[in-house]
Amino acid sequence: MPHNPARLKVIDRAFALTVEVHRLAEQHADGLSARGPGLRSQMLRAADSVASNLTEAAAFDSPKRCESFLRVAIGSCNELELQLRLAVALCAFPDIANDWIDETIVVRKMIFGWRKYLQRRESNAGAVEPQTPTPTQTQTQTQTET
Structure with missing residues (x-):
């Protein structure tokens, strides 16, 4: 069943992260342009891309379709983390950017958790519950063994 994006904490956090990265980039646009x-x-x-792909993932009932968007969001988190680290290393961003690097890591962990949930759900969907034999089956089996 598709999820309501407005009710998923991971999307809320990814959205807040996106807003803060935009603000940080706007405040330090000159430093970013000069150094990188x-x-x-x-x-x-x-x-x-992180927030957008999470929102797309929430729209799908199929775990496979949802997972493909989650993989892209994870890749975007990796890319964002690297770029934030690079901006700090180049002194284009103040140390406050380290808080957003930490938040990127938290969001990525949440996405991995969502993906793991989908994988468990999918593997459990294919599992067949062991059936308890009916009294008739037990009686027939006993007669066949003798």
């Missing part, structure tokens, strides 16, 4: 041409736009695209 293209870094700002890549960083913003990666941040946008």
Whole structure:
């Protein structure tokens, strides 16, 4: 069953992270442009991609379709983390960016948890419950063995 994106904490956190990365990039646009041409736009695209792909994932009932969007969101988290670290290392961002690196890691862990939930759900859907033999089956089996 598809999820309501407005009720998923991981999407709320990814959205808040995206907003903060946009604010940080706006406040330090000159430093980013001077130290890493293209870094700002890549960083913003990666941040946008995390929340967008999570929202897309929530729309699908199929675990496989949902997982494909979750994989993209995980990749975007990886990319965003690297770009934030690079901006800090190049002194384009203040140390406050380390808080957003930590938040990116938290969001990524939440996505992994969602993916693991889907994988468990899918593996349990294919499992067949052992059936308890009916009295007639037990009686027939006993007669066949003798």
